[in-house]
Amino acid sequence: MANSWYNHTALLAIVGALATAVPALAQEAAPDAAPQEGGLSEIVVTAQKRSENIQSVPISVTAVTGEAVENLKAVDLKGLQGTIPNLQINNFTNTPNSAVFTIRGIGVVEPDPFAGNTVSIVQDGVPQYFSMGALLDLFDVDRIEVLRGPQGTLFGANTTGGVVNVMTRQPTGEFGVRGEVTYGNWNRFDIKAAVDIPLVEGVLAGKIAAMHTQRDGFYTNIVDGSDMGRRNVTVLRAYLKYTPNDDVDVTLSGEYGRSRNGAPVIVNGSTGPSYAIFSPAGTMTTNQVLPMYQTPCTSDAAPCRAPDKYFSARDFGPDKSDMDNYRGTLTVNVSNTPLGDITAITGYKKFKLEEFTDNDAVVGLGIDTYRGTRGWQFSQELRTAADLSDAIKLQVGGFYLKTHYDHFNSVRLEAFAPGLRQNLPQDQDNWSGSLFAQAYMDLTDQLRVQAGIRYTHEKTSMVAGTDNYFNPNGIGLYCTHEGSCGDILLGGFRAAGTKSWNNVGWKLGVDYKVTADTLLYASWARGFKSGGFVGRVAQPQDLGPYDPEKVDTFEAGVKTDLFDRRLRLNLAGFYTNYRDMQVAQNYILPGGTTIGTSIFNAAKAEIKGFELEATALPADGLTLTGSLAYLDAKYKQFDFLDPSGAVIDLSGRALQNSPKWSASAGATYEVAVGSGKARANVLYTYTDTKLLQGLQGQPLVRIQPTHFLNANLGWSPDGGRWTLEVWGRNLTDNHYIEAVTNNPGLFNQVSYTSPREYGVTFKFNF
Template sequence: MKALHAIHLMTGLSAIALAAAPAAAQAQAAQAEDAATGGISEIIVTAQKKSESIQSVPISIAAVSGETLSAMNVTTLQALQGSVPNVQIDNFANTPNNAVFTIRGIGVIEPDPYAGNTVSIVVDGVPQFFSMGALLDTYDTGRVEILRGPQGTLFGANTTGGVVNVVTNQPTGEFGGNIKATYGNWNRFDVSGAIEAPLVKDVVSLKVAGIHTQRDGWVTNVWNGEDMGRKNVDAVRGQLYITPNSDLKITLQGEYVAARNGAPVVVNGGLPGEANYVPEGTFWNGAKLPMYRSPCAAAGKPCVAPDKYFSGNNEVPDQSDMTTKFFIGTIQYDNTPIGDITAITGYKNFTLFEYTDQDGTAKTNNSTRRRTHGYQFSQELRTSFSAGDAFSATAGLFYLKTDYHHYQMYHLDFALPGLIQFNVQDQQTESFSAFMQTYTQLTDALKLSAGIRYTHDSVNARSTLATGLGSKALTSADWAKFDVLFPGSLDVGGTKSWNNVGWKVGLDYEVGQNQLVYASWARGFKSGGFTGRIGVAADGNAPYNPEKVDTFEAGLKADFLDRHLRTNLSVFYTNYRDMQVAQIYFDAATNVQGNRILNAAKSEIKGFELEVQAVPTEGLTLRGSLAFLDTKYKNFLYFDPVAAKTLDLQGFALQNAPRWASTLGANFTTKLPGDASIVADVSWMYTASKFYTAVVNTPRSTIQPTYYVDALLTYYGPDKRYSVGLWGKNLLDNRYISTVYDSPGYMGLVGYAPPRQFGVSVGYNF
């Protein structure tokens, strides 16, 4: 049962998991060595929709345990940024609720839902269609698996970049629970816990888990001197586990999340002469503090984060509210005549309402009121079966339906006092697919994997835009009324469908015990669509085209020295065709902001991930990783609306794709009398510079290299019944730009990375 034990402990001590983790956690304290060999513990994942050792999966995959997330006091997936090789986890500056996952240079390109996702976030078997709210709250989490490269045969057609597979802690049928409290700087306070109680022994069990997390913001508002970017989130999850017999397992799961955060923080990275530039040192609207220096003040150079963070909001309430309701019903029926059957029903409903001072100053330049309501329904039905010892397969059907309604009232006083735009988006999508993944043991050591998926996607979209003059505040009862409505209102959209066949084929060969080499070819697909946030009619009248990805990958997963040394290597080449690229531009001639999705004819991506872990002596674990990424457009003629000319972008790098990334770490566990222990861990993470949200890679769109040091020191009592820990992130207090959108003529929209965070945590298990 050692493998099953590893599921719950999830030491994070594999080369992949440790390279992925910012620091080792309670699990590392619990099991640093394999009981039989004194070496590296086994980790079980479900990357191929079946439980198996991470070292036997012929995929480039990282696995981060829930214990690791808990020990480092990670409350959202975004805190893993920089820790997983060739994976970027960000958000857009003015839409912090949106997840921006980029794996191997392929990722989210647009904050509004119409653009879809290239990286699929899957929670307990249910894919999340909307990037809004996808930076999940990581409480009572079993593990996070990150699969790099297209995974379309098992996880859907839109996984051209990869999959983030989140597995929550499921009920066990046994009584137990835990509680944990954290206090840190920036007035951070968290309390989380879980409890499970059998209602009918061996038949029905109920589990409830939840979290409350809050903190102040680390950005100062120059208008009133108060903090910006505060956080306040409450979440609760209930699970009912029913086992009528040994073959039938039913889990009914419901979650409610209420986020009542501060408004998005936009930092003004403007330059003299741009529409939203505000001179440093000036006072506006009775501001308490002078206008801060633009972090992008040096023209023709990257933006630089200051020692102290400033922004401004004088126009709108400090409000960003998101409410989410999420239901999952899972039925697992084993040993049927047609195999082990799994049925997963998912339903998610969310509402996001927020205001944003879009110019980030105390001057009345521009602001937005936005509301998005969406839902998704999905149904997956699959069976896993085998024919003798040499052949096994998973086959199934999948259906997804989504619907969202979104409005944005946009005040553009910088262009013309009283100028407003009112954009409304309505979109429905449907996706149906049939899939099969097979595994054939050709010899004792050689295995063939082959999968195929047929997908039919359809989109029905409509967007409207009204422009005029208005004097109503965004908070007034008649905020949507115009004083003067300009002629030429837009009403665009349409209906379109696409069919596609994706596949994956691969071979893996066991060179020796715990040593595997593999090679694969995978094709991924992402549907086209219609632009929703429109500025001119041409933006939304015609659909943008689907994109396709072919990735060729080879890898090695090998343990040496009686499992005291682990070396994992993957190399890959990706042929990217009709790549979807978001373009946001400001047309000074008409005072409108345009938005569209373009298709770059061809690009290519190549690179590798090397992850190493060693246990040189009892209690000490060393880890490290090195990732390389070379991305470029091969064929892309781009019309620049600001320069009013066509540019040949051949050879330009893709967005959000740093060339190098590396991690180093060490974990030491000291055993104390009475079965107590102390765990010390330190990690260093480096990410090279990258371009962010700019089609043309300008200096202002450059994100600087980042260097982070995280650490923890935790005492565990006997039987690990209780713990007391000190932790810190970004201990050197480096100040960085995390996101910037370069909009020439308008300004740079900048976001700052978190400063140093530290605190103390106390936990108790029962």
């Protein structure tokens, strides 16, 4: 009861602060942009694939500057969790390399690549098709734009939730060096640097950027006392920009990312002997140096709670999660042609992931997994932006995407029978092509309408299956490739399928400029998420296919700058009709006695809510920022087939990863100190209770409300050539559950949020 009182009191305090125009976190993260004389700065974004003042863009969009990212001490996109209204960034318990992005209740609930995405992650104009590796490493970032609601007209399929658009810093054409070195607790060590090199003055510019970050893990292994969940990532990026004249620029960039992290960490949250894999707290064997930890879950009828110190168990295989990413991008801009301003973006990405997971997290025989994935994508976009007249602007273009991945999952099932192993291979090819157009027409100096449409054709082919093996010597071998690996094949199958889909998405909108600093807008957008096949199958019928899901979102909002641009308030309200939802659903196999599991278009949902963002300059040197978001996301229709065979009506239940309330509050203060300038920044974020995994919303899998407090304090001399700062994340050292997976009768999997982190950073800029 006390915690409930505290959660609602904190939320009401933030609401009161916003209502009295003393706003709190970063609407567009503006505190890091230098304000214009007498007011807040203008923020330029490319949310509609043309450069515009964010206050003139008629959609709900938040822009986070590169300096704001640095203040967060975030190493990847997950570090933005809690800072942007109605955006949730997570990963599943056993797949830390697969991103789970959810905007306004629309997200994915499956880590493997076959499930696709509902939020597109775009880096320098190239969409990242695979969720594996989509938690982009954040360094040398110019800004991040988060677009909420369907963005299919300009960004294509799989943007029903929205788009996270990441722009890195491009070559400047002038010599410059910038970088930073960080040391913190958990032996965290970061080093980042970027060098701009003018190769031919005014014509050819180069740039090299590099980052390395490492730290120890937050968990202790009861088997040998070592840390678990360590991080070790290196990223290299290079650019070459050719500008022969004022109308042409060509930029070639390449990137290599190397991750050598510890294996995924799972905690066993089973609640008693009714689970097949469970060890009571205090249990000791000759194979461990610390006693069995206390389960964080006390009952299936209550949420789990994180302990003061994090323990887990790992007693098999290599402690590794290795990933290699290769990216290449060629961007060509040609202005003032007879066809308008032409942009061509060619992108290629290849990745390889290999990791081992102790799924049961107890000492002794259990369930262990090897996951190996290789994939690549090639994309090409060609578009033009033309002014047909003073009143009509048009964008027209085409987009092509080709992808391939093969995924191998090998599971040792020692808990069921020593020597039993199951292999689950997947092999998928996909291609899509689309044509799009979006027009803007000024009916008067104040009134504008827009209309956009996109036609997409795509084709997917999948081969997936299951093979069961047995080792008569009692302990199954760990296999990292398809085949027997010396074991005896008990049986298996392969299922294959190919299907094509055609989809049309559109957007209609109107906006009205009441004054030079106030914009009203409304829109109707239809988007879709691609259809596909199920890759993890227990029998051939599981393969599918499943069809696309569709979303209609109606949005209205106001953007305004008040009091000589000392106060910025942006408010957006929305209603979403979500249908043909792709959900993992049980089904009765022919014969009526066996239940299978696949993905079906089995549900409808209704989503509504709002986002309020604010920025204020109440005094010289002081910036206050804030956000408040409300989300009501519920199934409108969903007949769920329980493993027991009973049909359960889930209508009225909350969607996954959809907290009802979220908020943030922050302040930045700059003041002259000695022969330089001091700068302090503080940020508080709140996220209401939510579900991440578990369609039925059992109490066990509910994620508790979270409160996080971050801060940093720095000083730089006059001229700003260097800065020394101290910082902290989760300063109050709150320990929370991050994710829970319920495996009825077998074991529960749990993971925790990061504990308190703190350190010191030295920045330089020459």
